Amino acid sequence: MSIISVNGVTKHYALGTQTVEALRGVSFDIKKGEFIAIMGPSGSGKSTLMNIIGCLDIPTHGTYLLNNQEVSSLDDDALAGIRNKEIGFVFQNFHLLARNSALDNVMLPLKYAGIEKADQITRAKAALSEVGLEDRMDHQPSELSGGQQQRVAIARALVNNPSILFADEPTGNLDSQTGHDVMQLFHNLHNQGQTIILITHENEVAAEAQRTNLY
């Protein structure tokens, strides 16, 4: 069964008086539990596609079914709800809140989900343990290495049990050994049944996935 079904999606941007066509009729399906890489050089529309699949943006034309729910017609607040519950983001530059502890960073999606404070703490601690950072919970991002920061970000992405883990160049800012560790973490998650979408321009990284969509 498909968790994501993209059908004839186009995206147009108005750039001054011109209209730029960033996506031109993209269609594909992703099944539950798949580990898929989306590849392409910069400027290929990869980021636009990621924004749409990640519900950060909506397509100009076409349909996007996420868990059999049509997403492209939803309003901003409904999209915020879907990002909160269905999608976990991992970014190239981690995007952690600098003045908050690892624990507080991981708790953030739960706060927006309106979960009880005690539950927030329990679940955030569990997520941090899962990525092997149970002894770094009170550290601020500046006190953590790049690999540790990315693991905090992964814990944050997983804490609300999303349908999809969405990773945008997750190893781009890491050295090869740390990058390898992060990829190993993704494999473990995949083996536990997590659907993962990986966006990258590196062949080696893409090769780790089960299947690659090229742009």
Added chain:
Amino acid sequence: MILQESISTAIDAIRANLMRSLLTTIAIVIGTASVIAMVGIGSSAQRAIDDSITNLSARTLSVYPSRGRGAQKVNATPLVIKDADALIKDKEIAWRISPEIRGSKSLKYGNESISISVIGARENYLDIQGYEVVQGRFFSERDDLARKRVAIIGSSVSTELKTSSKALLGKDIDLGGVTFEIIGVMKSEGSSGWSNPDEQIYIPLFTASDRVFGRQRVDSIRVEVPNTYSPEEAMISIERVLRREHDIGPGEENNFRINDWSQFTDLQKQATAIFSALIIGIAGISLLVGGIGVMNIMLVSVTERTREIGLRKALGATHQAILLQFIIEAVALCIIGGVAGVILGSLLYFVIAMWQDWVFTIPFSAILGSVTFSACVGLFFGIWPARKAAQLEPAVALRYE
């Protein structure tokens, strides 16, 4: 849950840019501080004035002849010494009566000649006015009844005559063609506004009436009422006596005026109120400027934290959650400024109250009002930056450099 989160996020953000936040709130601090200080000082000063009127001095009323209108002026009934005597004889209120004859005469001593304001009064004048004699003595009731030609000079008269007060004491002078002996010199009192007691010469009432001015008419009668009576009670008694003396029938108008000094304090109250209104107006402008400062810094903050806003949206923050976060930050900034202003203003008020020996009372309503107003300023000026933050496109904000 979201509210609590927004508050703690706002406090974090303010703490992260502490110096900038404090500088931003200075105008708010100044505005609130001036409101608190002014309201406090104003109320304490008012209370001090009221206390001095009700407790320290007995009430003084002054009776004047009516100002005749147009042709009636000629027929206006004067106040005469007999009116004052009638008031003195009336024992209903234990008041003290001080009639005065005033006029200008030339004073000659040696080769010097000056024009001087002459006060003819009873022996109780000195006490009622609260004046003092530093050299020699004031005239007595016997001097008055005997129409003695004795005079007491104000402290600066000797200077005008180009001699010392000591040299003048016991000397004869010529006052409007009548020879007087100087028997006393007054202490310097300073100008009281419309007259300067230091530049006047004081002689007994009957001497003034019979020998200098040749008239029974007095210019005013001052009535000092003990503070066990209200000015209103005293006014009724004065009216009763004078209407009888002047043969005024029922229904006819008084042909004299009674001035209550409370009119003077009313004027002062009015002046204080205008002054306070002015200061509060300035404080309002200061708060307005402060609000614009807060708006400006919030706009900077939104731009600086574009990526953070993008991230929060990616993690599921709704439009409302972001809006709330930034409005609360602006309101918190203004409340911090307001509270700092309250402390500063109260301190200023306390110091001034101590220095002036005034009663210090915490101006609760002013504190509540100014902090609430500060919060409203934050709310008003925080909405626009917060809307800007909430309307950011998550995809664009995330990649903002």
